[in-house]
Amino acid sequence: MRSGPVRAAWLRIEETIDPLFPGGTNPLRNLGALACLMFAALLLSGTYLYIHFDTSTDGAWPSINRLSDEQPWLGGLLRSMHRYAADLFVTFTLLHLLREWVLGHYSSFRAMTWLTGVPLLAFMYVSGIGGFWLNWDVLGQYAATASAELIDALPMLDGTLARNFLDSGAVSDRFFSLLVFIHLGVPLMLLFGLWFHLQRVTRPRILPPRALMFGQLALLAAIALAWPVTSGAPADLGRVPVALALDWFVLHPLPLATSLSAPVFWSLLAILFGVLLMLPTFPDRQREPVAVVDADNCNGCRRCVDDCPYSAITLEAHPDGKPGKQIAVVAAERCASCGICAGACPSATPFRSVIELVNGIDMPQQSVDSLRRKLVDDLARAESAPVVVFGCRHGMDVEVNRRIDVLGYNLLCIGLLPPSFIEYALRGGAAGVIVCGCADASCEFRLGNQWTRERMLGAREPHLRRTVPPDRLRVMMVGRHEQGQLDAAIDSLRQNASQGEIA
Ligand code: HEM
Numbered sequence: 001m002r003s004g005p006v007r008a009a010w011l012r013i014e015e016t017i018d019p020l021f022p023g024g025t026n027p028l029r030n031l032g033a034l035a036c037l038m039f040a041a042l043l044l045s046g047t048y049l050y051i052h053f054d055t056s057t058d059g060a061w062p063s064i065n066r067l068s069d070e071q072p073w074l075g076g077l078l079r080s081m082h083r084y085a086a087d088l089f090v091t092f093t094l095l096h097l098l099r100e101w102v103l104g105h106y107s108s109f110r111a112m113t114w115l116t117g118v119p120l121l122a123f124m125y126v127s128g129i130g131g132f133w134l135n136w137d138v139l140g141q142y143a144a145t146a147s148a149e150l151i152d153a154l155p156m157l158d159g160t161l162a163r164n165f166l167d168s169g170a171v172s173d174r175f176f177s178l179l180v181f182i183h184l185g186v187p188l189m190l191l192f193g194l195w196f197h198l199q200r201v202t203r204p205r206i207l208p209p210r211a212l213m214f215g216q217l218a219l220l221a222a223i224a225l226a227w228p229v230t231s232g233a234p235a236d237l238g239r240v241p242v243a244l245a246l247d248w249f250v251l252h253p254l255p256l257a258t259s260l261s262a263p264v265f266w267s268l269l270a271i272l273f274g275v276l277l278m279l280p281t282f283p284d285r286q287r288e289p290v291a292v293v294d295a296d297n298c299n300g301c302r303r304c305v306d307d308c309p310y311s312a313i314t315l316e317a318h319p320d321g322k323p324g325k326q327i328a329v330v331a332a333e334r335c336a337s338c339g340i341c342a343g344a345c346p347s348a349t350p351f352r353s354v355i356e357l358v359n360g361i362d363m364p365q366q367s368v369d370s371l372r373r374k375l376v377d378d379l380a381r382a383e384s385a386p387v388v389v390f391g392c393r394h395g396m397d398v399e400v401n402r403r404i405d406v407l408g409y410n411l412l413c414i415g416l417l418p419p420s421f422i423e424y425a426l427r428g429g430a431a432g433v434i435v436c437g438c439a440d441a442s443c444e445f446r447l448g449n450q451w452t453r454e455r456m457l458g459a460r461e462p463h464l465r466r467t468v469p470p471d472r473l474r475v476m477m478v479g480r481h482e483q484g485q486l487d488a489a490i491d492s493l494r495q496n497a498s499q500g501e502i503a
């Protein structure tokens with residue numbers, strides 16, 4: 001597991017605000033989804049604006065201005081929402097990038113997702129800044145001329161773009177249509193890029209949880225109503241615009257470039273993109289062994305394929321040659337070493353009467369066999385019926401609090417736990433079992449918590465058998481420092497221990 005002061009500080013901040021946002025709605029844990037939501041809001045509101053937009057140089061300003069003047073509750077509101085959605089899109093994307101960087105989510109199995117995220121930044125800025133051109137008011141004039149001067153400073157180009165803005169007659173309708181095309185075409189490229197970005201993320205959360213989603217949309221509408229966006233004076237290329245109310249969220253690269261000079265700005269940008277693209281190439285010293293398939297114990301049931309959070313498993317013809325029979329195959333470079341597949345496999349049941357519990361798919365560093373051995377030994381050694389706590393090593397450390405009457409096991413991910421281990425522990429003499437996953441929406445491998453919950457509720461295979469008395473089991477998803485909640489669960493299981501018997 002990675003560590004470091006910046007990572008620790010970030011996690012601390014997320015955990016501090018967790019209580020304010022129950023049920024996995026912490027915005028810091030949903031930044032990619034919030035960015036997607038704002039992008040969707042941009043596409044929808046933008047479609048309405050485009051229907052009413054006049055793409056000629058003379059018609060652009062009045063057509064947009066009319067929306068604010070004549071339809072304040074529809075066109076005007078959508079115009080304002082479009083602007084603020086762009087501001088929030090940039091903000092959430094930059095925070096998303098920062099979070100993934102700080103948490104070290106850029107190498108090994110995440111390298112492709114990281115690398116396909118980097119171009120999205122460029123698309124985001126080009127479409128955002130390009131949106132201001134279309135208003136064709138003084139702010140649009142500033143955005144267009146400053147962008148053209150910046151592009152002209154690039155060494156490969158002939159430096160004539162800014163000439164298009166020399167005087168009022170210079171901006172032809174054809175040139176203006178090109179600006180419109182850029183503002184429509186680049187977001188489509190962004191959409192396509194986003195599809196690439198999420199190729200290796202199985203079941204990505206592209207929308208935030210419902211409460212957060214509606215809260216965010218309500219906030220967007222409230223901001224739009226409180227501070228409606230209006231046009232500045234129409235663009236006048238005969239004058240240099242002064243005292244502009246800049247939108248710093250989207251337009252910040254332009255004043256930055258002016259203050260630094262265009263060559264310095266481009267050089268810094270090239271270095272930044274270079275660093276972002278190089279990050280995945282640094283060797284990952286923490287790389288762990290990946291999942292291994294055992295041909296004799298794999299029947300090709302595809303449960304591991306369905307549960308793998310990074311699409312690392314495919315099915316191929318089984319080497320035993322039986323017609324139609326398949327076997328799981330792990331793509332090592334995609335594997336996150338989470339062990340969720342091991343918890344999904346039907347052969348992971350500890351009740352099997354074999355000396356060595358070989359699983360269809362397993363983790364060399366924490367096999368289900370090693371877990372069974374440890375559990376059996378610990379239960380045999382315990383003097384009184386202990387409470388068994390299965391935790392996750394990315395969450396609360398349940399091993400550090402091991403006592404004579406509490407047996408803790410930190411798993412690679414809580415999703416590694418085959419549900420049959422719960423019944424096995426109870427039959428082996430445990431007073432109760434606690435399944436202690438990480439806080440909602442904070443699973444390091446995204447799906448471990450969700451699959452565990454569903455397996456416990458019987459909504460996903462392998463499921464927990466109904467014969468397990470509910471009062472002998474606690475399933476809790478808590479932050480790393482919620483020791484009090486774990487202690488309370490241990491106490492309540494002790495009180496129930498004598499009541500529920502296993503059928
Ligand atoms: C247009 C901007 C972007 C959007 C809308 C976006 C959206 C998303 C979404 C929805 C996810 C899946 C989250 C989940 O299921 O938990 C994701 C994952 C990810 N994104 Fe982005 N992203 C954007 C830009 C970026 C950028 C610029 C980077 C970094 C260069 C980046 C790096 C990542 C990484 C590393 C993951 C994987 C996280 C994991 O596996 O746990 N993204 N993104």
Ligand code: SF4
Nearest residue numbers: 308335336338339341
């Ligand atoms: S350990 Fe298993 S579930 Fe996790 S990424 Fe690798 S193959 Fe997929």
Ligand code: SF4
Nearest residue numbers: 298301302304345360
């Ligand atoms: S869950 Fe187990 S048996 Fe099923 S395909 Fe995967 S490895 Fe094979």
